[in-house]
Amino acid sequence: MRTRMLSCSRTVTLLTAYPFGLPDGQMDRKVRRHLRACPRCASWARSMRAAVAFFGTAPTIEAPASVRRRVEAVLGSTSGSTVARKET
Known part of the structure; x- marks a missing residue:
């Protein structure tokens, strides 16, 4: 079939x-x-x-702390999520 x-x-x-x-x-x-x-x-x-x-x-880069905070603020206000940080 x-x-x-x-x-x-x-x-x-x-x-x-x-x-x-x-x-x-x-x-x-x-x-x-x-x-x-x-x-x-x-x-x-x-x-x-x-x-x-x-x-x-593409290389992996670390986002500046100010950018991470802004993204976390937006995500936190919509889903309660946090942005994963690369361990250094």
């Missing part, structure tokens, strides 16, 4: 999870099948992979 092809919007949604891995092998096959058939989504996937690779090479 042949399964339906994923829509472009569903494929893009699933592709955003690719850097974190897909939990389902069947879904992975559906995404790959869609990418073989859809040049637009295949191009988007290549761009996304390039962006992930680029940002993966």
